[in-house]
Amino acid sequence: MAVPKELLYSKEHEWVKTEGDTFRVGITHFAQSELGDIVFVELPEVGDELTVDQPFGSVESVKTVSELYAPISGKVVEVNQDLNDNPEFVNESPYEKAWMIVIQPSDKDQLDKLMNAEQYQQMINEE
Numbered sequence: 001m002a003v004p005k006e007l008l009y010s011k012e013h014e015w016v017k018t019e020g021d022t023f024r025v026g027i028t029h030f031a032q033s034e035l036g037d038i039v040f041v042e043l044p045e046v047g048d049e050l051t052v053d054q055p056f057g058s059v060e061s062v063k064t065v066s067e068l069y070a071p072i073s074g075k076v077v078e079v080n081q082d083l084n085d086n087p088e089f090v091n092e093s094p095y096e097k098a099w100m101i102v103i104q105p106s107d108k109d110q111l112d113k114l115m116n117a118e119q120y121q122q123m124i125n126e127e
Contacts, residue, residue, distance in 0.1 A: 001033070001124070002094075003030075003117045004117065008111060008115065008116065009115045009119070010114055011115070012053075012068075013028045014026065014027055014068065014069060015027070016114060017099075021105075022077060022102050022103060022105075023071075023072060023074075023103045023111075024101075025100055026090075027059065027094060027098075029094050031066075032091050032094050035061040035063065035064065035066055036061045036064075037061055037088070038060070038087045038090040039061060039062060040059070041058075041083040042059075043056075043079050043080070044056050044057055044079065044101065045079065046079055047076060049076075050072075050076060051070060052070055052107075052110050055069055055070075056068050056070045056076075057101075070103075071110075072108075072110045072111060073110060074103040074105040074107075075103065079101055080101070082097065
């Protein structure tokens with residue numbers, strides 16, 4: 001199962017990619033495989049303020065609806081509108097096409113609470 005080494009991970013199965021002063025966020029390959037076929041993605045609006053560990057949207061699969069949790073606090077500066085018409089991207093390409101939001105962080109120190117790839121791999125192996 002893909003766990004890219006350059007990303008950081010939350011305990012709620014979101015990934016975070018550092019891009020200068022902003023952070024691109026999506027859900028992991030493990031999360032999408034557990035959910036099954038994704039049929040709908042609900043995301044916040046550009047300008048929304050997110051609080052770490054609080055819900056910011058949801059993904060709906062044929063099996064269930066699962067909330068998305070902010071891995072870091074900050075303002076949403078970009079939203080992946082392609083997911084409105086192509087929610088299947090979450091299953092097909094969780095780390096490329098299916099990024100969900102870009103956050104301008106309010107507290108970069110929160111990144112220290114995220115896991116590296118090795119720590120995340122260990123966590124999902126235990127689940």
